[in-house]
Amino acid sequence: MRDSHLSMERVSLSFGAVEVLRDFSLEVGEGEFVAVVGPSGCGKTTLLNLFSGFTRPSAGLVRCNGRIRMVFQHDGLFPWRTVAENISMGLREVRDVQERARQLKEMLALIGLEGFGEHYPHQLSGGMRQRVELARALAGETDILLLDEPFSALDYLTRLRLRKELARMLRERPRTVVLVTHDTEEAAQLADRVIVLSERPAHIRCELTLGLERPRDATNPQVVEAVHRILTELGLEHDPENVLV
Amino acid sequence: MREERLPGSTRLLPLAVLVAALLLWSALSSFRVFPESLFPSPQSVARGFWEEIRTGRLFNDMVASLFRVTSGFLLAVFLGTPLGLWLGYRARARAALLPALNFFRNLSPLAWIPFAILWFGIGDVPAIFLIFMASFFPVVLATMAAYASIPSVYFRVAENYGFRNRALLLEVTLPAIMPEVITALRVTAGLSWLVVVAAEMIAGRDGLGFAIWDARNGLRMDLLVVGMIVIGLIGVFIDRLLVQLTRIPSVRWGYER
Numbered sequence: 001m002r003d004s005h006l007s008m009e010r011v012s013l014s015f016g017a018v019e020v021l022r023d024f025s026l027e028v029g030e031g032e033f034v035a036v037v038g039p040s041g042c043g044k045t046t047l048l049n050l051f052s053g054f055t056r057p058s059a060g061l062v063r064c065n066g067r068i069r070m071v072f073q074h075d076g077l078f079p080w081r082t083v084a085e086n087i088s089m090g091l092r093e094v095r096d097v098q099e100r101a102r103q104l105k106e107m108l109a110l111i112g113l114e115g116f117g118e119h120y121p122h123q124l125s126g127g128m129r130q131r132v133e134l135a136r137a138l139a140g141e142t143d144i145l146l147l148d149e150p151f152s153a154l155d156y157l158t159r160l161r162l163r164k165e166l167a168r169m170l171r172e173r174p175r176t177v178v179l180v181t182h183d184t185e186e187a188a189q190l191a192d193r194v195i196v197l198s199e200r201p202a203h204i205r206c207e208l209t210l211g212l213e214r215p216r217d218a219t220n221p222q223v224v225e226a227v228h229r230i231l232t233e234l235g236l237e238h239d240p241e242n243v244l245v
Numbered sequence: 246m247r248e249e250r251l252p253g254s255t256r257l258l259p260l261a262v263l264v265a266a267l268l269l270w271s272a273l274s275s276f277r278v279f280p281e282s283l284f285p286s287p288q289s290v291a292r293g294f295w296e297e298i299r300t301g302r303l304f305n306d307m308v309a310s311l312f313r314v315t316s317g318f319l320l321a322v323f324l325g326t327p328l329g330l331w332l333g334y335r336a337r338a339r340a341a342l343l344p345a346l347n348f349f350r351n352l353s354p355l356a357w358i359p360f361a362i363l364w365f366g367i368g369d370v371p372a373i374f375l376i377f378m379a380s381f382f383p384v385v386l387a388t389m390a391a392y393a394s395i396p397s398v399y400f401r402v403a404e405n406y407g408f409r410n411r412a413l414l415l416e417v418t419l420p421a422i423m424p425e426v427i428t429a430l431r432v433t434a435g436l437s438w439l440v441v442v443a444a445e446m447i448a449g450r451d452g453l454g455f456a457i458w459d460a461r462n463g464l465r466m467d468l469l470v471v472g473m474i475v476i477g478l479i480g481v482f483i484d485r486l487l488v489q490l491t492r493i494p495s496v497r498w499g500y501e502r
Contacts, residue, residue: 052401052405054401068405069405069406070401070402070405072398072401072402074396074398075398076398076399076401076402078399078402078417078420078421079498079499080420080421080423080495080496080498081420081495089406090406092406092407093407120494120495120497120498121498122497122498122501
Protein backbone atom coordinates (compact mmCIF):
# COMPACT_ATOMS: atom_id res chain seq x y z
CA MET A 1 0.00 0.00 0.00
CA ARG A 2 2.53 2.51 -1.16
CA ASP A 3 1.28 6.04 -1.24
CA SER A 4 -2.17 5.04 -2.41
CA HIS A 5 -4.88 7.59 -2.55
CA LEU A 6 -7.97 8.41 -4.52
CA SER A 7 -9.44 11.74 -5.41
CA MET A 8 -12.15 13.35 -7.49
CA GLU A 9 -12.12 17.01 -8.31
CA ARG A 10 -15.22 18.78 -9.54
CA VAL A 11 -16.40 15.70 -11.41
CA SER A 12 -19.59 15.84 -13.45
CA LEU A 13 -21.19 12.91 -15.19
CA SER A 14 -24.33 12.46 -17.24
CA PHE A 15 -25.79 9.43 -18.96
CA GLY A 16 -27.83 10.98 -21.74
CA ALA A 17 -30.34 13.28 -20.08
CA VAL A 18 -29.71 11.81 -16.62
CA GLU A 19 -27.32 13.89 -14.58
CA VAL A 20 -25.65 11.60 -12.06
CA LEU A 21 -22.94 13.81 -10.61
CA ARG A 22 -22.49 17.58 -10.67
CA ASP A 23 -19.29 19.21 -9.44
CA PHE A 24 -18.51 16.32 -7.16
CA SER A 25 -15.30 16.27 -5.12
CA LEU A 26 -14.03 13.57 -2.78
CA GLU A 27 -10.67 12.65 -1.35
CA VAL A 28 -9.68 9.31 0.17
CA GLY A 29 -6.33 9.11 1.92
CA GLU A 30 -3.90 6.25 2.22
CA GLY A 31 -5.18 3.47 4.45
CA GLU A 32 -8.47 5.21 4.99
CA PHE A 33 -11.78 3.33 4.96
CA VAL A 34 -14.54 5.47 3.47
CA ALA A 35 -18.13 4.29 3.26
CA VAL A 36 -20.62 5.89 0.88
CA VAL A 37 -24.33 5.65 1.70
CA GLY A 38 -27.32 7.24 0.05
CA PRO A 39 -30.70 6.64 -1.56
CA SER A 40 -30.78 3.91 -4.19
CA GLY A 41 -30.07 5.08 -7.69
CA CYS A 42 -28.17 8.15 -6.53
CA GLY A 43 -24.95 7.10 -8.22
CA LYS A 44 -23.02 5.32 -5.47
CA THR A 45 -21.81 2.57 -7.74
CA THR A 46 -20.94 5.17 -10.36
CA LEU A 47 -18.38 6.59 -7.93
CA LEU A 48 -16.62 3.23 -7.81
CA ASN A 49 -16.79 2.89 -11.58
CA LEU A 50 -15.16 6.29 -11.92
CA PHE A 51 -12.38 5.41 -9.48
CA SER A 52 -11.73 2.10 -11.23
CA GLY A 53 -11.53 3.83 -14.61
CA PHE A 54 -14.46 1.84 -15.97
CA THR A 55 -16.49 5.03 -16.43
CA ARG A 56 -14.97 8.29 -17.68
CA PRO A 57 -16.23 11.58 -16.24
CA SER A 58 -17.96 14.10 -18.51
CA ALA A 59 -15.94 16.82 -16.78
CA GLY A 60 -13.48 17.06 -13.90
CA LEU A 61 -10.54 15.00 -12.75
CA VAL A 62 -10.32 11.52 -11.23
CA ARG A 63 -7.00 10.55 -9.70
CA CYS A 64 -6.17 7.08 -8.59
CA ASN A 65 -2.81 6.11 -7.22
CA GLY A 66 -2.26 2.40 -6.71
CA ARG A 67 -3.46 -0.97 -7.84
CA ILE A 68 -7.20 -1.46 -7.59
CA ARG A 69 -9.41 -4.44 -7.03
CA MET A 70 -13.17 -4.30 -7.00
CA VAL A 71 -15.56 -6.64 -5.22
CA PHE A 72 -18.94 -6.75 -6.89
CA GLN A 73 -22.51 -6.97 -5.68
CA HIS A 74 -23.14 -10.07 -7.78
CA ASP A 75 -21.06 -13.18 -8.02
CA GLY A 76 -17.68 -12.15 -9.35
CA LEU A 77 -15.97 -15.45 -8.63
CA PHE A 78 -15.07 -17.46 -11.71
CA PRO A 79 -17.31 -20.54 -11.44
CA TRP A 80 -14.94 -22.69 -13.49
CA ARG A 81 -12.15 -22.18 -10.94
CA THR A 82 -11.96 -23.83 -7.54
CA VAL A 83 -11.77 -21.73 -4.39
CA ALA A 84 -7.98 -22.13 -4.36
CA GLU A 85 -7.72 -21.21 -8.03
CA ASN A 86 -9.90 -18.15 -7.54
CA ILE A 87 -7.83 -16.89 -4.62
CA SER A 88 -4.67 -17.63 -6.61
CA MET A 89 -5.84 -15.07 -9.17
CA GLY A 90 -4.86 -12.48 -6.60
CA LEU A 91 -1.42 -14.06 -6.35
CA ARG A 92 -0.57 -14.11 -10.06
CA GLU A 93 2.30 -11.70 -9.55
CA VAL A 94 3.95 -13.91 -6.96
CA ARG A 95 6.51 -15.74 -9.09
CA ASP A 96 7.84 -18.21 -6.54
CA VAL A 97 5.65 -21.32 -6.51
CA GLN A 98 6.27 -22.19 -2.88
CA GLU A 99 5.66 -18.65 -1.74
CA ARG A 100 2.39 -18.60 -3.68
CA ALA A 101 1.28 -21.86 -2.05
CA ARG A 102 2.15 -20.46 1.38
CA GLN A 103 0.16 -17.28 0.81
CA LEU A 104 -2.78 -19.24 -0.56
CA LYS A 105 -2.82 -21.36 2.58
CA GLU A 106 -2.66 -18.22 4.69
CA MET A 107 -5.64 -16.67 2.87
CA LEU A 108 -7.69 -19.85 3.21
CA ALA A 109 -6.95 -19.85 6.93
CA LEU A 110 -7.81 -16.17 7.20
CA ILE A 111 -11.32 -16.80 5.89
CA GLY A 112 -11.69 -20.07 7.78
CA LEU A 113 -12.13 -22.16 4.66
CA GLU A 114 -9.24 -24.60 5.06
CA GLY A 115 -10.28 -27.83 3.42
CA PHE A 116 -12.50 -26.04 0.91
CA GLY A 117 -9.71 -25.18 -1.53
CA GLU A 118 -10.76 -27.80 -4.03
CA HIS A 119 -14.46 -26.88 -3.92
CA TYR A 120 -16.09 -24.95 -6.73
CA PRO A 121 -18.07 -21.78 -5.97
CA HIS A 122 -21.42 -23.40 -6.81
CA GLN A 123 -20.77 -25.92 -4.04
CA LEU A 124 -20.53 -23.18 -1.39
CA SER A 125 -23.10 -21.05 0.45
CA GLY A 126 -23.50 -17.37 -0.38
CA GLY A 127 -21.59 -16.30 2.72
CA MET A 128 -18.69 -18.61 1.94
CA ARG A 129 -18.53 -17.35 -1.64
CA GLN A 130 -18.40 -13.76 -0.49
CA ARG A 131 -15.58 -14.66 1.88
CA VAL A 132 -13.63 -16.15 -1.01
CA GLU A 133 -14.21 -12.94 -2.98
CA LEU A 134 -12.74 -10.91 -0.15
CA ALA A 135 -9.78 -13.27 0.16
CA ARG A 136 -9.14 -13.05 -3.58
CA ALA A 137 -9.26 -9.26 -3.46
CA LEU A 138 -6.95 -9.09 -0.46
CA ALA A 139 -4.44 -11.68 -1.68
CA GLY A 140 -1.10 -10.52 -2.98
CA GLU A 141 -0.02 -6.98 -3.58
CA THR A 142 -2.79 -4.44 -4.00
CA ASP A 143 -3.41 -1.01 -2.62
CA ILE A 144 -7.05 -0.13 -3.07
CA LEU A 145 -10.25 -2.07 -2.53
CA LEU A 146 -13.51 -0.88 -4.06
CA LEU A 147 -16.44 -2.73 -2.48
CA ASP A 148 -19.81 -2.50 -4.20
CA GLU A 149 -22.43 -3.66 -1.69
CA PRO A 150 -20.44 -6.82 -1.09
CA PHE A 151 -22.77 -8.21 1.59
CA SER A 152 -26.15 -7.12 0.26
CA ALA A 153 -27.14 -10.58 -0.94
CA LEU A 154 -26.56 -12.20 2.45
CA ASP A 155 -28.80 -12.71 5.45
CA TYR A 156 -28.41 -10.41 8.44
CA LEU A 157 -26.39 -12.71 10.71
CA THR A 158 -24.00 -13.70 7.93
CA ARG A 159 -23.61 -10.03 7.12
CA LEU A 160 -22.66 -9.27 10.73
CA ARG A 161 -20.14 -12.09 10.71
CA LEU A 162 -18.56 -10.98 7.45
CA ARG A 163 -18.26 -7.38 8.60
CA LYS A 164 -16.20 -8.60 11.54
CA GLU A 165 -14.15 -10.73 9.24
CA LEU A 166 -13.48 -7.90 6.82
CA ALA A 167 -12.39 -5.63 9.64
CA ARG A 168 -10.09 -8.33 11.00
CA MET A 169 -8.62 -9.04 7.55
CA LEU A 170 -7.99 -5.35 6.97
CA ARG A 171 -6.11 -5.13 10.24
CA GLU A 172 -3.73 -7.80 9.00
CA ARG A 173 -3.58 -6.47 5.45
CA PRO A 174 -4.29 -2.75 5.51
CA ARG A 175 -5.77 -1.29 2.34
CA THR A 176 -7.34 1.94 1.20
CA VAL A 177 -11.05 1.09 0.99
CA VAL A 178 -14.13 2.64 -0.53
CA LEU A 179 -17.30 0.79 0.44
CA VAL A 180 -20.61 1.54 -1.24
CA THR A 181 -23.61 0.31 0.72
CA HIS A 182 -27.22 1.01 1.52
CA ASP A 183 -26.72 -0.49 4.95
CA THR A 184 -26.09 2.44 7.31
CA GLU A 185 -25.11 0.17 10.18
CA GLU A 186 -22.52 -1.53 8.00
CA ALA A 187 -21.11 1.85 7.03
CA ALA A 188 -20.92 3.10 10.60
CA GLN A 189 -19.41 -0.11 11.93
CA LEU A 190 -16.68 -0.44 9.33
CA ALA A 191 -15.62 2.98 8.11
CA ASP A 192 -13.35 5.76 9.33
CA ARG A 193 -15.51 8.21 7.47
CA VAL A 194 -19.08 7.94 6.21
CA ILE A 195 -20.25 10.03 3.26
CA VAL A 196 -23.99 10.55 2.94
CA LEU A 197 -25.09 11.32 -0.60
CA SER A 198 -28.18 13.18 -1.76
CA GLU A 199 -30.62 12.28 -4.52
CA ARG A 200 -29.43 12.69 -8.14
CA PRO A 201 -27.44 14.67 -9.13
CA ALA A 202 -25.51 13.48 -6.10
CA HIS A 203 -23.71 15.80 -3.78
CA ILE A 204 -22.36 15.17 -0.29
CA ARG A 205 -25.13 15.84 2.24
CA CYS A 206 -22.88 15.30 5.18
CA GLU A 207 -19.70 13.64 6.27
CA LEU A 208 -19.20 11.77 9.54
CA THR A 209 -15.80 10.94 10.91
CA LEU A 210 -15.65 8.11 13.41
CA GLY A 211 -12.56 8.36 15.56
CA LEU A 212 -12.86 4.79 16.74
CA GLU A 213 -10.38 1.93 16.40
CA ARG A 214 -11.38 -0.78 13.94
CA PRO A 215 -12.79 -3.45 14.34
CA ARG A 216 -15.75 -2.40 16.44
CA ASP A 217 -19.13 -3.83 17.41
CA ALA A 218 -22.37 -2.98 15.70
CA THR A 219 -23.81 -2.05 19.08
CA ASN A 220 -20.94 0.22 20.09
CA PRO A 221 -22.70 3.41 21.33
CA GLN A 222 -20.75 5.59 18.92
CA VAL A 223 -21.71 3.35 16.01
CA VAL A 224 -25.36 3.49 17.07
CA GLU A 225 -25.12 7.25 17.38
CA ALA A 226 -23.57 7.49 13.91
CA VAL A 227 -26.35 5.36 12.43
CA HIS A 228 -28.88 7.67 14.03
CA ARG A 229 -27.21 10.72 12.51
CA ILE A 230 -27.01 9.15 9.05
CA LEU A 231 -30.66 8.14 9.13
CA THR A 232 -31.64 11.61 10.32
CA GLU A 233 -29.69 13.09 7.46
CA LEU A 234 -31.53 10.82 5.04
CA GLY A 235 -34.82 11.99 6.52
CA LEU A 236 -35.66 8.58 7.95
CA GLU A 237 -35.30 9.39 11.66
CA HIS A 238 -36.29 12.33 13.74
CA ASP A 239 -33.74 14.26 15.78
CA PRO A 240 -35.40 15.58 18.98
CA GLU A 241 -32.52 17.94 19.76
CA ASN A 242 -32.62 19.59 16.41
CA VAL A 243 -36.27 19.97 15.51
CA LEU A 244 -36.87 21.93 12.37
CA VAL A 245 -39.86 24.18 12.58
CA MET B 246 -29.84 -31.46 -15.49
CA ARG B 247 -30.88 -32.79 -12.16
CA GLU B 248 -30.37 -36.48 -11.59
CA GLU B 249 -32.96 -38.29 -9.58
CA ARG B 250 -31.76 -41.21 -7.52
CA LEU B 251 -33.75 -44.30 -8.32
CA PRO B 252 -33.52 -47.76 -6.71
CA GLY B 253 -31.23 -50.19 -8.56
CA SER B 254 -34.12 -52.31 -9.82
CA THR B 255 -35.35 -49.48 -12.07
CA ARG B 256 -32.17 -49.86 -14.09
CA LEU B 257 -33.63 -53.14 -15.32
CA LEU B 258 -36.77 -51.48 -16.69
CA PRO B 259 -35.25 -50.57 -20.10
CA LEU B 260 -34.13 -54.18 -20.40
CA ALA B 261 -37.68 -55.36 -19.73
CA VAL B 262 -38.96 -53.03 -22.48
CA LEU B 263 -36.36 -54.45 -24.87
CA VAL B 264 -37.40 -58.03 -24.11
CA ALA B 265 -41.08 -57.14 -24.54
CA ALA B 266 -40.37 -55.49 -27.89
CA LEU B 267 -38.43 -58.54 -29.10
CA LEU B 268 -41.29 -60.83 -28.02
CA LEU B 269 -43.84 -58.67 -29.84
CA TRP B 270 -41.63 -58.63 -32.92
CA SER B 271 -41.27 -62.46 -32.91
CA ALA B 272 -45.00 -62.88 -32.39
CA LEU B 273 -45.86 -60.55 -35.28
CA SER B 274 -43.47 -62.32 -37.63
CA SER B 275 -44.28 -65.91 -36.59
CA PHE B 276 -48.04 -65.35 -36.99
CA ARG B 277 -47.29 -63.87 -40.43
CA VAL B 278 -49.21 -60.66 -39.75
CA PHE B 279 -47.08 -59.09 -42.51
CA PRO B 280 -45.42 -60.96 -45.38
CA GLU B 281 -41.88 -62.19 -44.57
CA SER B 282 -40.44 -60.17 -47.46
CA LEU B 283 -41.62 -56.90 -45.86
CA PHE B 284 -41.21 -57.79 -42.19
CA PRO B 285 -38.08 -59.79 -41.37
CA SER B 286 -38.09 -62.04 -38.32
CA PRO B 287 -35.67 -61.52 -35.42
CA GLN B 288 -33.96 -64.77 -36.39
CA SER B 289 -33.28 -63.66 -39.95
CA VAL B 290 -31.98 -60.30 -38.68
CA ALA B 291 -29.67 -62.14 -36.27
CA ARG B 292 -28.40 -64.29 -39.15
CA GLY B 293 -27.95 -61.13 -41.24
CA PHE B 294 -25.94 -59.61 -38.42
CA TRP B 295 -23.62 -62.59 -38.35
CA GLU B 296 -23.26 -62.52 -42.13
CA GLU B 297 -22.36 -58.80 -42.10
CA ILE B 298 -19.83 -59.32 -39.34
CA ARG B 299 -18.26 -62.40 -40.99
CA THR B 300 -17.78 -60.72 -44.36
CA GLY B 301 -16.32 -57.64 -42.60
CA ARG B 302 -18.78 -55.37 -44.38
CA LEU B 303 -20.40 -54.10 -41.21
CA PHE B 304 -17.05 -53.11 -39.77
CA ASN B 305 -16.01 -51.36 -43.00
CA ASP B 306 -19.28 -49.46 -43.19
CA MET B 307 -19.02 -48.37 -39.56
CA VAL B 308 -15.48 -47.14 -40.04
CA ALA B 309 -16.44 -45.28 -43.23
CA SER B 310 -19.40 -43.52 -41.62
CA LEU B 311 -17.58 -42.69 -38.40
CA PHE B 312 -14.60 -41.32 -40.33
CA ARG B 313 -16.86 -38.99 -42.32
CA VAL B 314 -18.80 -37.79 -39.30
CA THR B 315 -15.66 -37.23 -37.27
CA SER B 316 -13.90 -35.31 -40.07
CA GLY B 317 -16.86 -33.11 -40.96
CA PHE B 318 -17.79 -32.47 -37.36
CA LEU B 319 -14.28 -31.65 -36.17
CA LEU B 320 -13.73 -29.39 -39.18
CA ALA B 321 -16.93 -27.53 -38.28
CA VAL B 322 -15.89 -27.23 -34.62
CA PHE B 323 -12.36 -26.01 -35.35
CA LEU B 324 -13.53 -23.41 -37.86
CA GLY B 325 -16.89 -22.58 -36.25
CA THR B 326 -15.81 -21.93 -32.66
CA PRO B 327 -13.24 -19.21 -33.51
CA LEU B 328 -15.64 -17.59 -35.96
CA GLY B 329 -18.39 -17.64 -33.32
CA LEU B 330 -16.07 -16.02 -30.78
CA TRP B 331 -15.02 -13.38 -33.26
CA LEU B 332 -18.62 -12.61 -34.11
CA GLY B 333 -19.47 -12.41 -30.42
CA TYR B 334 -16.73 -9.88 -30.01
CA ARG B 335 -17.33 -7.76 -33.12
CA ALA B 336 -20.77 -6.18 -33.16
CA ARG B 337 -20.46 -4.88 -36.74
CA ALA B 338 -19.37 -8.21 -38.16
CA ARG B 339 -22.21 -9.83 -36.25
CA ALA B 340 -24.77 -7.42 -37.64
CA ALA B 341 -23.43 -8.05 -41.14
CA LEU B 342 -23.28 -11.85 -41.01
CA LEU B 343 -26.07 -12.90 -38.66
CA PRO B 344 -28.87 -12.96 -41.26
CA ALA B 345 -26.76 -15.08 -43.64
CA LEU B 346 -25.78 -17.45 -40.83
CA ASN B 347 -29.41 -17.82 -39.80
CA PHE B 348 -30.36 -18.53 -43.39
CA PHE B 349 -27.89 -21.37 -43.72
CA ARG B 350 -28.68 -22.62 -40.22
CA ASN B 351 -32.28 -23.10 -41.29
CA LEU B 352 -31.54 -24.52 -44.72
CA SER B 353 -31.62 -28.31 -44.57
CA PRO B 354 -28.12 -29.61 -45.25
CA LEU B 355 -29.72 -32.27 -47.44
CA ALA B 356 -30.59 -29.54 -49.95
CA TRP B 357 -26.87 -29.43 -50.69
CA ILE B 358 -26.77 -33.07 -51.83
CA PRO B 359 -27.03 -32.33 -55.59
CA PHE B 360 -24.22 -29.78 -55.42
CA ALA B 361 -22.19 -32.06 -53.18
CA ILE B 362 -22.27 -34.78 -55.83
CA LEU B 363 -21.68 -32.40 -58.75
CA TRP B 364 -18.74 -30.75 -57.04
CA PHE B 365 -17.14 -33.66 -55.20
CA GLY B 366 -18.43 -36.81 -56.92
CA ILE B 367 -19.02 -39.93 -54.86
CA GLY B 368 -17.24 -41.05 -51.70
CA ASP B 369 -15.84 -39.42 -48.57
CA VAL B 370 -15.66 -35.79 -49.67
CA PRO B 371 -19.32 -35.08 -50.48
CA ALA B 372 -20.39 -36.70 -47.20
CA ILE B 373 -17.84 -34.71 -45.21
CA PHE B 374 -18.99 -31.57 -46.99
CA LEU B 375 -22.63 -32.24 -46.09
CA ILE B 376 -21.78 -32.96 -42.45
CA PHE B 377 -19.77 -29.78 -42.35
CA MET B 378 -22.71 -27.80 -43.74
CA ALA B 379 -24.96 -29.39 -41.12
CA SER B 380 -22.77 -28.63 -38.13
CA PHE B 381 -20.82 -25.48 -38.96
CA PHE B 382 -23.68 -22.98 -38.66
CA PRO B 383 -25.14 -24.29 -35.38
CA VAL B 384 -21.65 -24.29 -33.85
CA VAL B 385 -20.98 -20.70 -34.95
CA LEU B 386 -24.34 -19.44 -33.69
CA ALA B 387 -24.12 -21.29 -30.37
CA THR B 388 -20.58 -20.03 -29.69
CA MET B 389 -21.63 -16.50 -30.55
CA ALA B 390 -24.64 -16.67 -28.25
CA ALA B 391 -22.52 -18.16 -25.46
CA TYR B 392 -19.99 -15.35 -25.78
CA ALA B 393 -22.74 -12.74 -25.70
CA SER B 394 -24.13 -14.20 -22.49
CA ILE B 395 -20.87 -14.02 -20.51
CA PRO B 396 -21.66 -11.68 -17.58
CA SER B 397 -19.70 -8.44 -18.07
CA VAL B 398 -18.58 -8.66 -14.46
CA TYR B 399 -16.22 -11.49 -15.45
CA PHE B 400 -14.38 -9.20 -17.84
CA ARG B 401 -14.08 -6.48 -15.22
CA VAL B 402 -12.73 -8.98 -12.71
CA ALA B 403 -10.33 -10.29 -15.36
CA GLU B 404 -9.04 -6.77 -15.94
CA ASN B 405 -8.58 -6.20 -12.18
CA TYR B 406 -6.43 -9.30 -11.96
CA GLY B 407 -4.39 -8.61 -15.05
CA PHE B 408 -5.77 -11.17 -17.51
CA ARG B 409 -4.99 -9.86 -20.97
CA ASN B 410 -4.88 -11.19 -24.54
CA ARG B 411 -3.96 -14.87 -24.46
CA ALA B 412 -4.66 -15.33 -20.75
CA LEU B 413 -8.01 -13.59 -21.15
CA LEU B 414 -9.00 -15.92 -23.98
CA LEU B 415 -7.72 -19.15 -22.45
CA GLU B 416 -8.51 -18.55 -18.79
CA VAL B 417 -11.68 -16.46 -18.93
CA THR B 418 -13.52 -16.45 -22.25
CA LEU B 419 -13.17 -20.11 -23.20
CA PRO B 420 -14.01 -21.58 -19.78
CA ALA B 421 -16.96 -19.18 -19.51
CA ILE B 422 -18.56 -20.43 -22.74
CA MET B 423 -17.57 -24.08 -22.31
CA PRO B 424 -20.82 -25.46 -20.83
CA GLU B 425 -22.95 -23.93 -23.56
CA VAL B 426 -20.54 -25.00 -26.27
CA ILE B 427 -20.57 -28.58 -25.00
CA THR B 428 -24.37 -28.61 -25.13
CA ALA B 429 -24.19 -27.30 -28.70
CA LEU B 430 -21.65 -29.98 -29.62
CA ARG B 431 -23.97 -32.70 -28.38
CA VAL B 432 -26.86 -31.41 -30.47
CA THR B 433 -24.64 -30.90 -33.50
CA ALA B 434 -22.98 -34.31 -33.29
CA GLY B 435 -26.45 -35.88 -33.28
CA LEU B 436 -27.36 -33.82 -36.32
CA SER B 437 -24.18 -34.91 -38.12
CA TRP B 438 -24.98 -38.53 -37.49
CA LEU B 439 -28.44 -38.05 -39.01
CA VAL B 440 -26.94 -36.36 -42.05
CA VAL B 441 -24.25 -38.93 -42.77
CA VAL B 442 -26.87 -41.63 -43.29
CA ALA B 443 -28.73 -39.55 -45.85
CA ALA B 444 -25.53 -38.44 -47.54
CA GLU B 445 -24.27 -41.99 -47.96
CA MET B 446 -27.57 -43.21 -49.33
CA ILE B 447 -27.16 -40.94 -52.31
CA ALA B 448 -23.51 -40.06 -52.57
CA GLY B 449 -21.85 -43.18 -51.16
CA ARG B 450 -20.36 -46.48 -52.20
CA ASP B 451 -19.99 -47.63 -48.63
CA GLY B 452 -20.95 -46.57 -45.12
CA LEU B 453 -24.00 -47.48 -43.03
CA GLY B 454 -26.32 -45.22 -45.02
CA PHE B 455 -25.24 -46.88 -48.23
CA ALA B 456 -25.61 -50.29 -46.56
CA ILE B 457 -29.30 -49.83 -45.84
CA TRP B 458 -29.91 -48.35 -49.29
CA ASP B 459 -28.11 -51.32 -50.84
CA ALA B 460 -30.13 -53.74 -48.70
CA ARG B 461 -33.35 -52.14 -49.87
CA ASN B 462 -32.27 -52.41 -53.52
CA GLY B 463 -31.38 -56.07 -53.02
CA LEU B 464 -34.66 -56.64 -51.11
CA ARG B 465 -32.65 -57.82 -48.09
CA MET B 466 -34.95 -56.52 -45.39
CA ASP B 467 -32.96 -58.41 -42.75
CA LEU B 468 -29.79 -56.44 -43.60
CA LEU B 469 -31.81 -53.22 -43.68
CA VAL B 470 -32.84 -53.81 -40.08
CA VAL B 471 -29.24 -54.67 -39.18
CA GLY B 472 -28.17 -51.29 -40.58
CA MET B 473 -30.93 -49.47 -38.71
CA ILE B 474 -30.01 -51.07 -35.40
CA VAL B 475 -26.32 -50.25 -35.79
CA ILE B 476 -27.03 -46.65 -36.83
CA GLY B 477 -29.27 -46.11 -33.81
CA LEU B 478 -26.82 -47.69 -31.38
CA ILE B 479 -23.87 -45.64 -32.66
CA GLY B 480 -25.97 -42.47 -32.41
CA VAL B 481 -26.69 -43.21 -28.76
CA PHE B 482 -23.04 -44.09 -28.19
CA ILE B 483 -21.84 -40.76 -29.67
CA ASP B 484 -24.17 -38.83 -27.37
CA ARG B 485 -23.06 -40.84 -24.32
CA LEU B 486 -19.47 -40.09 -25.28
CA LEU B 487 -20.10 -36.35 -25.46
CA VAL B 488 -22.06 -36.40 -22.19
CA GLN B 489 -18.76 -37.37 -20.57
CA LEU B 490 -17.55 -33.85 -21.36
CA THR B 491 -20.21 -32.43 -19.03
CA ARG B 492 -18.63 -34.39 -16.18
CA ILE B 493 -15.40 -32.39 -16.32
CA PRO B 494 -15.25 -30.64 -12.91
CA SER B 495 -14.52 -27.18 -14.33
CA VAL B 496 -17.70 -27.16 -16.45
CA ARG B 497 -20.11 -28.66 -13.86
CA TRP B 498 -21.20 -25.16 -12.78
CA GLY B 499 -22.94 -24.69 -16.13
CA TYR B 500 -25.27 -27.61 -15.51
CA GLU B 501 -26.00 -27.23 -11.80
CA ARG B 502 -28.36 -24.35 -11.35
